[in-house]
Amino acid sequence: MSEISSKWNERYANSGHPLPAVADVLLKGEHWLPGTASERPSMAALDLACGRAANGEWLAQRGFHVSAWDISKNAIADIQQRPASRVAVAQVRDLEKQPPLPHSFDVIIVCRFLDRTLCQAICEALKPGGILFYQTFTHGLSNPDFLLRSNELLSLFASLSILEYHEPEPDESGKAEARLIARRQD
Template sequence: MNDTPPIASKWNARYAYAKRDQALPEPASVLVTGEAYLPDNGRALDVACGRGANAFYLARKGLSVHAWDISQIAVDSMLEYQRTHLQLTNVIPQVRDVVEHPPEPDAFDVIVVSRFLDRPLCAKLSASLKSGGVLFYQTFTAGLSNRDYLLRPNELPELFADLESCLSYESPLDERGFSEAYFVGRKL
């Protein structure tokens, strides 16, 4: 019997298709643009981290990073990347369903989410920030066939109304029909 949840199987198949030696994707624009809001150290969480581009970016900035994804293959590819970049010991990749097992309250100084949306999880992400902690969120507003995964206009500031808004903008449609919203918020 296969106990792998269907969503994990879907993503495992996608990541298995990617070539092993494929370069790591760029970190999310929201992190690069909002870099000034990053603390110099502390605990960070990359939610639904995929191959970990955001986690490794945060680690290089001096944070201790937990990186969670439901896909075993994504996590294996992070472990492989760490084996060839031995200085990146401050990243702990882990297979974890973040919907079933959200982060604990008051646990992280930084949380980053890119290209993943589960609306009921958002309040738990806010709760998981320590006081003064910063959330970096970026995901699609257009371009995906499943509209459930698309943000509505101004939805990120509404989902995180309990955070102080540091940065919020929405990109125009690109030439392939995609657009994204970006939000950086601080817990007071």
């Protein structure tokens, strides 16, 4: 087992806690979700590096066929064992070794996860017209590798059409998260 998966397995060892809050990028950007109620069950959404998949559940409640992927087997077991889960496919997956395939998703949500080497694959994994919702930290983490620089999401996803971008100032705890919503055109 890799060091990363061990670390996250420990973090997710205790299931039964309430799910974390749904990401602001989804709550505030809900109007950008594609599809009508009757279209969404055949539209694929991915909660990438999902953790306990609060965001995936929220998308499933809005009608999408949701896949939730994470390197932590404990996080995925938590989803699979949750009686009320509406996530269709919960899968243990190391995204560095198995990134998403091209043209496979209508919606992708990435929250509080940053691997710059995956950004190209994330763009390509969107179907034409597909929407990316991305939210992660600009301030407030001890490891600078996982912090975005100012406007960095805009350059990482420059091949997409940007629909919304917000980069708030740090809150009283010193944390801040940038939010990007973008569409694949072709």
